[in-house]
Each structure stands twice: as C-alpha cells, then as structure tokens.
Amino acid sequence: MEQRPQPGDRLQTQALIRWYAALWVLLGLIPSAIGVWDQPAPTRSTTLALLSVLALGYPITGTLPGRPGIRRHTFLTLLIAGIGGVSYLMDGAASLLIVSLPHFWIFAGSPRRAVALSGAAAAAAVAGDTAGRGHLAELLTGNSIATLIGYAAAVLLGLWMHRVVGQRDERARLLAADLEDAQRRLAEAQRRQGAADERERLAREIHDTLAQGFASIVVLAEAARNGLATAPGRTAQQLTSIERTARENLAEARVLVGSAAQDSVASGSVARTLRRTLDRFTQDTGLTVTADLSDIDCDRTTRIALLRCTQESLANVRKHAAAGTVGVVLERHPHGIELEITDDGRGFSVEDSRGFGLDGMRRRLAELGGELTVTSSPGDGTRILATIPAEIRAEVLAEETAEETA
Structure with a gap:
C-alpha cells in the first residue's frame, strides 16, 4: 500500500523549502555579490548579473508551464551553469556551491540524480576555478578542495538523510496499514455488536409484547373452551378479550417491523x-x-x-x-x-x-x-x-x- 503524503506534511515541507530558499539567498547569493564588489567593473557587473539570474531563476522556473520535474531540472541546470560561471569570474565559489547543494537533494527526485547533478555542479565549480586561473598547475586550490570536501560531505549526509526518511516513511506506511486494519476490525466488531444489540432489543420487545399477548390468548382460549357449556356469558367476555389482545398484538407487531409509528404505544x-x-x-x-x-x-x-x-x-x-x-x-x-x-x-x-x-x-x-x-x-x-x-x-x-x- 502506497503511503500518500498528508496535507499537513506537504505544508510543512513547503515551509521548510521556503526557509531554505531564503537562507540560500542570504548565505549564498548575497555574500557572493558582496565578495565581487571590489572587482573590476566588467567582472563585477557580469557576476552580479549572473547572481541575479540565479535569484530570479528559482521562482521563475517554478511557475513555468509543464511538468514539475522538467521545471525543477531546468532550475538545477541553470544553477550548475551559474555556479560554474561565478566560480570562473571570482576565481572560486566554493561557498556558493556548498550552500546550493541542498537544492539538488530537494529537486533531483532521486538520490542517484542528486549525486550526479550535485557532482556536475562541483565539477563546474572546480572547472570554473581552474579556468579562471588560466592553467592546470593550480587545479587543487583552496576553493577546489573546499568544493570537493563539501560535495563529499553533502553526498554522505544526503544518502544518510534519504535512508532515515525512507525508514520513517516505511514505519509510517506500516503504522497506516496497522491503523487501517484496526479500524476495519473495529468497524466489524461494532457491526457485530450492533447486530447483537438489535437482536437482544427485538427479543426483549417480542417477549414483553407479542409473547405475553400470545400467552394471554392461550390462557383465555382454554378458559373459554372449558366454559362454553356452563358459562356462556363469561365465555363471550373471554372471546372479546382474545380479539382485543390479538388486535393489540398485531399493532405491536407493526411497530416492531417499522410499519407503524412507536407513538401509538403508550400514548x-x-x-x-x-x-x-x-x-x-x-x-x-x-x-x-x-x-x-x-x-x-x-x-x-x-x-x-x-x-x-x-x-x-x-x-x-x-x-x-x-x-x-x-x-x-x-x-x-x-x-x-x-x-x-x-x-x-x-x-x-x-x-x-x-x-x-x-x-x-x-x-x-x-x-x-x-x-x-x-x-x-x-x-x-x-x-x-x-x-x-x-x-x-x-x-x-x-x-x-x-x-x-x-
């Protein structure tokens, strides 16, 4: 049985994503913009433009027509290119990459794609840093090492979190299955108890009404038969009682089967x-x-x-x-x-x-x-x-x- 996310879970997840997006802007984009402020005008303007594209790309790609998966991968592709470009212009953007890594685990759709896409972003950051320096001798710079360490840590943390979430979802699925089974058994028990209560109620009503009436009819009929020759007046009275009791029993039976209102009883x-x-x-x-x-x-x-x-x-x-x-x-x-x-x-x-x-x-x-x-x-x-x-x-x-x- 597939465990569907509950509305409350979706709202909490969306709130966490919005908070992370705000932190990504505050701790990733804004520090990069401040860091490039003392660079030459062409570098500064190009970097600021690229950071602006990344900042606007997040909400814009979320509102583009098409399937959600395509829109998310469009943003991740733009993010990879942006990280590579900023790394090239600023001679390294390890901090931007590290702050941006959760995007890949949020939007990639699976751990394998998250590892591959975040690896592409790390490669773009290293390549941009190397290309910005103009030669391969300084391939393992501080920014590159920080980028690789951040990527490795993000992969380990992401895989661990995915496992923890998977175990939680499995427990939730099993609990939901147990709850559904318990609800089914409770409903069945309530149905059986309701049927038993109804049978007991009908038995009590029949005993208190129809059975007593029939017993009275039997006694009166026996007395009337014994008095046919010796007490005709008393017999006629008993026959009248038998008729009245039978009519009352008929009325009670109609109440029991629901064809007559209960208001007629004890009015x-x-x-x-x-x-x-x-x-x-x-x-x-x-x-x-x-x-x-x-x-x-x-x-x-x-x-x-x-x-x-x-x-x-x-x-x-x-x-x-x-x-x-x-x-x-x-x-x-x-x-x-x-x-x-x-x-x-x-x-x-x-x-x-x-x-x-x-x-x-x-x-x-x-x-x-x-x-x-x-x-x-x-x-x-x-x-x-x-x-x-x-x-x-x-x-x-x-x-x-x-x-x-x-």
Missing part, C-alpha cells in the same frame, strides 16, 4: 395507560387489583418502560404467583419516578431466578439510568420496584414538548 398519560392495562388484567384473571396511580408527566420512552414493566410483572403474577391481590403504586419523588407492583402470591427465590423477563426489565430501565429492585421469598409474595431518575427524563420530556410545539 396519552402514563396513569391512563396503566389503568387500562390493570382493568384488562382484572377482567381476564378475576384478581383483585388496587392501584394508586399519580398523573405524572413523562417522556414517551419512560411511559413505554413503565408500561412494559407493568405488563411483565402482571404476566408473572398470572403465570407463577397464584396470588389473590395485586397492588400497583406510581409516584413521583424528588429523586425520580417509582413504580411499585406487589402481590400476595407464593413468591420465589430471587437469587435462583433466571427469568428473561426480569433481566429484560433491568436492561430497559438501565438504558434510562434507572434500576429494578426485586424483593421476594417463597411464601411471602413479591415486590417489584422500578425507579427512573427524574432530572434526565425531564430534559428529554422538555425536548419532546419543544419538537411537538415547533
């Missing part, structure tokens, strides 16, 4: 919703139900949670408790909303309970920041206490109210 005040549920429970089971339901304003999610907790608790009473009386209390306290459901049935051992319904209620309340407390023991009945914090749900209710009035 209206929570007290009226729970009252209808308790009336149905009394009608279907014949048990005595006492209810103290405060008219509490709460958001839709809280209403649904309270309704589901009530439905699950009543279903457990019907299936397991063998109770005669059920009590339901809904109140608002400073710390939150409390729903308490008690029965005088046979009770059970809470520690040994592994029911899906209780776990589902705990998870549903935990999603709202609430909690479920179950108190029971064999022979002592059962107490279910659902608590939902008031502050967080009040904020949600305010947001829902604002959306409805907008």
Whole structure:
C-alpha cells in the first residue's frame, strides 16, 4: 500500500523549502555579490548579473508551464551553469556551491540524480576555478578542495538523510496499514455488536409484547373452551378479550417491523395507560387489583418502560404467583419516578431466578439510568420496584414538548 503524503506534511515541507530558499539567498547569493564588489567593473557587473539570474531563476522556473520535474531540472541546470560561471569570474565559489547543494537533494527526485547533478555542479565549480586561473598547475586550490570536501560531505549526509526518511516513511506506511486494519476490525466488531444489540432489543420487545399477548390468548382460549357449556356469558367476555389482545398484538407487531409509528404505544398519560392495562388484567384473571396511580408527566420512552414493566410483572403474577391481590403504586419523588407492583402470591427465590423477563426489565430501565429492585421469598409474595431518575427524563420530556410545539 502506497503511503500518500498528508496535507499537513506537504505544508510543512513547503515551509521548510521556503526557509531554505531564503537562507540560500542570504548565505549564498548575497555574500557572493558582496565578495565581487571590489572587482573590476566588467567582472563585477557580469557576476552580479549572473547572481541575479540565479535569484530570479528559482521562482521563475517554478511557475513555468509543464511538468514539475522538467521545471525543477531546468532550475538545477541553470544553477550548475551559474555556479560554474561565478566560480570562473571570482576565481572560486566554493561557498556558493556548498550552500546550493541542498537544492539538488530537494529537486533531483532521486538520490542517484542528486549525486550526479550535485557532482556536475562541483565539477563546474572546480572547472570554473581552474579556468579562471588560466592553467592546470593550480587545479587543487583552496576553493577546489573546499568544493570537493563539501560535495563529499553533502553526498554522505544526503544518502544518510534519504535512508532515515525512507525508514520513517516505511514505519509510517506500516503504522497506516496497522491503523487501517484496526479500524476495519473495529468497524466489524461494532457491526457485530450492533447486530447483537438489535437482536437482544427485538427479543426483549417480542417477549414483553407479542409473547405475553400470545400467552394471554392461550390462557383465555382454554378458559373459554372449558366454559362454553356452563358459562356462556363469561365465555363471550373471554372471546372479546382474545380479539382485543390479538388486535393489540398485531399493532405491536407493526411497530416492531417499522410499519407503524412507536407513538401509538403508550400514548396519552402514563396513569391512563396503566389503568387500562390493570382493568384488562382484572377482567381476564378475576384478581383483585388496587392501584394508586399519580398523573405524572413523562417522556414517551419512560411511559413505554413503565408500561412494559407493568405488563411483565402482571404476566408473572398470572403465570407463577397464584396470588389473590395485586397492588400497583406510581409516584413521583424528588429523586425520580417509582413504580411499585406487589402481590400476595407464593413468591420465589430471587437469587435462583433466571427469568428473561426480569433481566429484560433491568436492561430497559438501565438504558434510562434507572434500576429494578426485586424483593421476594417463597411464601411471602413479591415486590417489584422500578425507579427512573427524574432530572434526565425531564430534559428529554422538555425536548419532546419543544419538537411537538415547533
């Protein structure tokens, strides 16, 4: 996988190149111009003109049409010729060459070309220095030696830097590959977790709605069949309950598959919703139900949670408790909303309970920041206490109210 330079890296590189260009002018071109100032007029003017061409050639070649590689090599060719010319006119330009050597490593495009082009510049500087003296006897002058030493040092430093940068880029490429792989695995894990969470949510909703409704239909149907001959009036009432429960199950199924809005579930005040549920429970089971339901304003999610907790608790009473009386209390306290459901049935051992319904209620309340407390023991009945914090749900209710009035 090819590691592409990031926008921030490109900006940093461009900034460093601009800083080097400024230093090249300050430490390379300007000292050469000052050094030729006391030379004869023809030499001074020619050298200044050549230095001006180099100074202008840098930005001009960068704006010429064509591919960037061609423009850069045009500037490097001009730089080689300029270094040779200045070396000829000034009897040596080792300092200009040494300051100019980074240009070749920046613009050549590869270490091999950088070594070759900077070698050509060094050769031009030595040749210019030799030609300026007029004979080959003084080939190894101080300027020539400085030129060769500077060139050799630049090659060693450039190759070392290229290796260091290459290792850094390779590490960056490997890190990018590892990061991409980690992101892919994280996305896959999140997808699997999301699917598992959705399956758990659907299972909980089906258990709390459709499964309870079907269980109620089965019980009512059995009772209606047994009472066909002896209690026709009671049977008719049970058949009506079966029809109503089936219609409610159909509505719940439409909500689950998304073909109906969830607003239809637990619509209206929570007290009226729970009252209808308790009336149905009394009608279907014949048990005595006492209810103290405060008219509490709460958001839709809280209403649904309270309704589901009530439905699950009543279903457990019907299936397991063998109770005669059920009590339901809904109140608002400073710390939150409390729903308490008690029965005088046979009770059970809470520690040994592994029911899906209780776990589902705990998870549903935990999603709202609430909690479920179950108190029971064999022979002592059962107490279910659902608590939902008031502050967080009040904020949600305010947001829902604002959306409805907008």
